[in-house]
Structure formats: structure tokens, C-alpha cells
Amino acid sequence: MEPRTIKLGQRVTVTTRRRKPEPARLSADRIVEVAIGYDAVTMRSVARELGTGPASLYAHVSGRAELDQLVTGKVCAQWRIPDPDPDHWDDQLRTAMTDLLALYRAHPGVARCAMGMIPTEEGVLAVSEKLLAILVAGGVPPQHCAWFVDVASLYVGSVAVEEDIWRERAAGQDVESVTEEAVVAAVHDVFAGLPADRFPLLTAMADTMTTGDADERFAFGVDLLVSGLVALSRR
Amino acid sequence: MEPRTIKLGQRVTVTTRRRKPEPARLSADRIVEVAIGYDAVTMRSVARELGTGPASLYAHVSGRAELDQLVTGKVCAQWRIPDPDPDHWDDQLRTAMTDLLALYRAHPGVARCAMGMIPTEEGVLAVSEKLLAILVAGGVPPQHCAWFVDVASLYVGSVAVEEDIWRERAAGQDVESVTEEAVVAAVHDVFAGLPADRFPLLTAMADTMTTGDADERFAFGVDLLVSGLVALSRR
């Protein structure tokens, strides 16, 4: 496994981008397309990328809130969820959640848009429907099905948001010190260096605390949720 | 249960606050104190509340990142976690997580500060230590103990962040339409009103999808995680 660099999105600060002075020919679709293509989803950066000022976007999109909706809708539409297979519903959930994380990773900044969103967009509703189908086919109690969709989405989203935050923090830092490994090593040293009398477990478990890369840790969380669902259903 | 209003933090926009022209007498402690006392933790709002400009804070705090650390540290220090009781480790975890959510709710905006933070602050480390103690006493495998602390913190934090987002969205809206009940009712109608052929489950399960208040939903997530931990340990 190669050392994944957290670097990215190095804030170009080129204020004089403005490609050509041709009239912009905008549309909601173009705006959303650009928004999911660049790391930081902001009105101004999207407008800049389209060669206009932010005010121009408001003819096609009511504001940041609607852009968030459209962006997550478009990304969710790329989320391939299989038809339910009652014998493997739990594995289907696991891979579905992993796929969503991969999608968020491919579109930095989108997880933040999705956070706290009321699902009304087509694409978002479609994936909820398909997740529900897998859960229902698995024989999970209806109330658990319903709530699990929310909890699972929230968990995947928050992992992605955390990674986005790390990425942003890494941008504008010296590149060598922000590999995932370097950060983990630093945290390890913090734990190991604590006073052992007041932090007996953290010092003793410094290795264990810092074991595993982002994927392993995420997989553990997914395992917890799915295993928990199985356990609750059997009660 | 009374209808909880999501209203709060109504952005006063009083730009001319500036209490007295006395020299400020600042300190990191005063700054943090003020920061956890008001909903939106921003350099400028904290400075305003202290009667100065934002630049003054930089003599005591290196920037937003350190303020985030100090604020979460201070809030975590208020988090009372019991000494481990091996017979009730799972219930201890459940109530600990619920207590943290209550703490975040009492200090809007703090959950956002905590998100993606590398734990180095005293207060944060102390609670990790105590959570670990409960898990270890419960006989949970060390690797699961370590990872669970992270997943649990992330889950509680992300629920709190979502609630903060709703609160902010509610501010600057007409008050009657943003009670938790009103929002849930609106979401219910979205689900129920979908085309039944393409969304058979969402339409049929509209009631189930919108059952439960914030506390019940949170408790379900906590149950998933803790039950999952029990199930994984037994494998």
C-alpha cells in the first residue's frame, strides 16, 4: 500500500482567472457539474471557474442551499446500489457504504454539502429507496430499516467530512509532514509521551490506538453498525 | 414531551456592541470561556463579545485551530464519565455518549470545533482515557476498544453538528415553521407524495421513516454501535 498523501486543493488565489469575456451561457446543470468537479464547493469558486461573478449563478440556483441539494443529488445518482439479495443483505450494505465513501473521496467537499440536508432531491431519494429495499429484503424490522438509512448515511458522510478537513488542513503545509503515515506517527508519539500515571491506558495502548489506516477504521465502523443491526433484529 | 423549538442563535447583527473603551485585559481562559458561551464560535464574534477587535485575540491564541482545541478541551472537561463497572460497561457507554450529546447541545457550535480534531488537548485525552477504561473493563478486545472511542466520538459529534446546522437554518426563518414537529411533518409529506411506482418503499413507509424524535433516533444509533461491539467481541 503506497503512502497516501493528504495534500490537495492548494488554493490558487489567482483572482484574475476570468477566461473569456464571452457572455456566460449558464445553466443549473453546468453550475452543478463544475461544483462537483472542484474541491471546495463555494458560490464564488464555482462562478470563477465558469468565468463570471457569483451574482450570475442566482439566475439558475436560488442560493447555496439549493446548490448543496443539487450537488449531493448528482453525486448520489452515481452511487450504484445493487438489487436486493436476501441472502447477502448485510454484505450488500457494507459494500454500499464503502462505495459511498469512495464517491465522497472522488468529490472532495460534497460530503459537507450533504451534511444536515433534508432529502428532497431525486438522486438522494433514489438511493434511500434502494437501501431500504436491501434492508427490507433482509428481514430487518421496518423501524430499524428506516432509522438505519439515516445513521448509515450520517456515518459515511461524517467520515468523509473529517477526511476533507484533514485535506484542507494539509493544504498550505509542507508536503512531507502531512502524509497519513506522518500524522499517525505524530499522534502515536503524543499518546506514548503522556504521563503514564494519569494516562495508563493511552500510554500503554499507543500502538493499538494508532493501528489501521483510514480504510480499516472505516470498515470497523461499518461492521459495528451492520453487526449491531443484526444483533438488534434478533432481540 | 413538549414540542421542542429548533429556534436559537438569532444573529443579532449589532455591530456597535463594544462595551467600554477600557483596555481589554484578555487571556486565553477568558477567550475560551466566551467562546463556549455563545452559539457561533468565530474569532470575530468572540472578540466582539469581549469588546475588542479580532486581532487582539492573537496575542493569546495562535488562531482558529488552537481556539477549537481549547474549546473542545474545556467542554470535554465537563464530561463526567464514571469509573468502570465491568458488569454494566455497555450501559455506561450508552449513557456516556448520551451525556456528550447533551453537552454539545448545551454549547452550540462546539461540535463543529471538535470535528476532525487531532486530540492533543488535556480534556479530550482525559475522556478518551476514561472511555478506554470502561471498554477494557468490559473485556472488549484492545483493538476494538481503541477504534470504538473514535467511532463513538465521531457519531455523537456528527449528530450534534447536524442539529447545529438545523438550528442555524431555522434562525432567520419564521418561527412557527421550524419546530422539530413541523420539519418532520414536511419530510413525511415529501415521502408520502412521491410517485409510488418508482418509490414503493419510501411512500409505503413514510410513517415509519419519520417516526421518532431526535433523542430516539440518536439512541438507536448508540444501540447499533454498542450492540455491534458486543456482537463483534463474541465472534
Add this chain to the structure above:
DNA sequence: ACCTGAACACCGTTCAAGT
């Protein structure tokens, strides 16, 4: 050492004006 005002580079949104 500590505080300050002014400035810089951001952010979302509005609004009068253009076509």
C-alpha cells in the same frame, strides 16, 4: 508584552443596471 485599526483575501447574498 499586550492591544489596536486598517488592510487583505476570502465567503454568501442583494440590488440596480444593463442586454
Add this chain to the structure above:
DNA sequence: ACCTGAACACCGTTCAAGT
């Protein structure tokens, strides 16, 4: 109907200047 520049109210941070 669509696009625009300028403005407003924010944000974090820096920096020269004051005490």
C-alpha cells in the same frame, strides 16, 4: 430572461503602529 459590477455583511489572518 439572463447576466453583470458594485456593494453589504460576514469570515480568518497579518502587520505596522501604538502603549
